[in-house]
Amino acid sequence: MRSLILLVIATVSAVAIDYTTFETRVLEESPALEKARLESDAAHWRGQIALRYENPSFEGELGRYDPDGQSAKNGWRAALSQPLRIFGLQRELAAYAEAMKEVAERSYEDRRAAFTALLRTRYSAYVYEARMLKLIDEEIELARRLESIAEARLENGAGTRAQLMQAALERIDAETRRIEQRRRIAEHYYALLEAAAFDEKVPLEATFLYPVETLRIDDGPDNPRLQELKARKRLYERKAKSESHPIKSYRLFAEYENEPDQSIARVGIGLDLPLFARNLEERQIARIRAKGAELEAVRLESAQRVALESLLEQSHSLAERYEALRKRLQKERELLALFEEGYRTAQSSLLELIETKNSLIETERALLVTRYRANLYRIRIDYLKGTLK
Numbered sequence: 001m002r003s004l005i006l007l008v009i010a011t012v013s014a015v016a017i018d019y020t021t022f023e024t025r026v027l028e029e030s031p032a033l034e035k036a037r038l039e040s041d042a043a044h045w046r047g048q049i050a051l052r053y054e055n056p057s058f059e060g061e062l063g064r065y066d067p068d069g070q071s072a073k074n075g076w077r078a079a080l081s082q083p084l085r086i087f088g089l090q091r092e093l094a095a096y097a098e099a100m101k102e103v104a105e106r107s108y109e110d111r112r113a114a115f116t117a118l119l120r121t122r123y124s125a126y127v128y129e130a131r132m133l134k135l136i137d138e139e140i141e142l143a144r145r146l147e148s149i150a151e152a153r154l155e156n157g158a159g160t161r162a163q164l165m166q167a168a169l170e171r172i173d174a175e176t177r178r179i180e181q182r183r184r185i186a187e188h189y190y191a192l193l194e195a196a197a198f199d200e201k202v203p204l205e206a207t208f209l210y211p212v213e214t215l216r217i218d219d220g221p222d223n224p225r226l227q228e229l230k231a232r233k234r235l236y237e238r239k240a241k242s243e244s245h246p247i248k249s250y251r252l253f254a255e256y257e258n259e260p261d262q263s264i265a266r267v268g269i270g271l272d273l274p275l276f277a278r279n280l281e282e283r284q285i286a287r288i289r290a291k292g293a294e295l296e297a298v299r300l301e302s303a304q305r306v307a308l309e310s311l312l313e314q315s316h317s318l319a320e321r322y323e324a325l326r327k328r329l330q331k332e333r334e335l336l337a338l339f340e341e342g343y344r345t346a347q348s349s350l351l352e353l354i355e356t357k358n359s360l361i362e363t364e365r366a367l368l369v370t371r372y373r374a375n376l377y378r379i380r381i382d383y384l385k386g387t388l389k
Contacts, residue, residue, distance in 0.1 A: 016203035019123055026119060026196040027112070036111045043104030047097025051090070054249075056082040065260050073260035081253035081270070089249075092242045099235040106231050110224035113388040120209060120379045120388075122192040128372040129185045130206035135368060136178045139361045142336075143171035146353060149343055163350045170354060210378040212322040212371050215315050221304035223386035229297035236290035243283040246274035308384045311377045318374045325367045332360040 027033060059079040066072040085093075150167040153159030193199065251270035257263065336356045342348030382388050 016205040018205050019120075019207070019209065022123075022202065022204060023116070023119055026198055027116070029198070030115065031197060033108075033112055033115060036108045040101075040104040040108045043100050047100045050093050050097050050100075053085070054083040056080060063259075075257070075259040077255065077257040079253060079255040081251050083249050083251050085249050086245060086247060089242065089245060092238065096235070096238040096242055099231065099238050102231045103228060103235050106224050106228035109389075110228055113224055113383055113386070116388045117379050117383045118195050119192070121376060122188070122195045123204075124209065124372060124375045124379070126185070126188040126192050126204070127206045127208050127375075128368065129181065129188050131208075131368050132365075133178065133181045133185060135361065135364055136174055136181055138364070139174045139357075140171060140178065142357050142361070143167065143174055145340070146350075146357060147171055149340065149353075150350060153344070153346075158346055159350075166350060166354070170357075208371055208375050210375050212319050212374040213315075214319045215312055215378075215381065217308070217312060217381075217385065221301060221308050221384040221386075223304070223384055226297060226301055226304070227386075229293050229300065233290050233293040233297065236286045236293060240283050240286035240290060243279045243286060246278045247271060248279075304384050308381065311381050311384075315374060315377050315381070318370050318377070322367065322370045322374070325363055325370065329360065329363045329367065332356065332363055336360055 057080070059077075059081075061077050063075040063077070064072055065075055147164070147167040147170070150159055150164045154161060154164050189204075192204075193201070249272075253266075253268055253270060255264075255266040257266075336353075339348045339353045339356050343350060343353045379388075
């Protein structure tokens with residue numbers, strides 16, 4: 001386990017690739033997306049099945065005629081028939097096949113967008129943990145400075161061994177948390193690779209994907225999931241239309257019969273009489289499914305509109321909080337420098353210095369959490385807006 005953690009930590013400091021390159025490779029090589037592409041191709045062929053005509057049929061027979069008191073003679077008969085669709089049905093089936101293909105395409109786009117959102121969410125968590133490690137390293141550096149000042153004061157007779165030990169414990173506490181933080185980085189790194197089904201251990205840059213900013217979006221959600229539901233509604237409507245014909249096809253046949261004393265040629269059509277099976281049930285089922293898809297689209301769009309408004313409002317609050325924290329951090333850095341100088345000259349206490357250091361670290365941690373949340377919100381917003389391709 002220790003070797004795995006060290007490997008992941010090494011990837012942060014090694015020559016790392018940016019996330020865009022990583023995501024491009026994953027999307028190109030993902031077995032899950034390739035499976036979704038194949039399902040989209042299968043929908044095309046299912047549409048072709050709906051469009052194809054039935055095969056013609058051929059009948060042939062030989063006959064032997066044996067009139068009373070006369071010599072026997074041979075005869076034969078040949079018949080050919082071809083099922084044909086009524087006028088207009090082929091065009092309706094073509095529209096149905098096109099809708100079937102559109103549903104498959106929107107479904108693939110939704111899977112791709114959801115997969116991209118998952119990757120970016122996992123990557124953002126990895127970046128957060130990697131940045132948290134850097135923050136702990138900064139805390140250790142500050143603790144070492146504090147410990148150095150306490151040691152110098154002890155040597156000068158102005159400090160106590162208890163103060164030096166207190167400063168040392170601050171450093172030891174941070175170093176202990178750094179060990180756990182390395183484990184967390186490894187955990188989230190492998191969680192990202194697991195989600196991507198990517199077994200190559202590539203070094204990744206630890207950079208957030210989005211800045212903390214206020215977003216202004218006027219229109220509502222428009223994503224592949226919504227588009228799929230709307231396309232599914234059109235699919236069922238076209239299915240219902242194609243089922244609206246009591247008679248869908250007829251058989252055109254031609255027959256020739258050669259008997260010893262005569263020849264007979266016949267041409268005609270055959271119809272199935274719609275006395276019992278009139279496609280009423282199929283048409284009603286398709287209409288019910290079309291209405292269900294429409295209602296689900298309305299429900300989902302309403303829910304996503306509320307979610308989008310909430311995310312935008314929270315993103316605005318995060319941007320304000322982020323700016324306020326940045327200003328506070330600047331002041332705390334100035335205050336820490338003053339307390340350090342004051343502690344060296346015995347004008348401030350070790351407790352004041354530790355409290356200021358901890359407050360600064362807590363502000364930096366709050367900045368990191370704020371940026372992490374802003375990235376999570378932005379990923380969700382991009383999914384709802386349909387910009388994750």
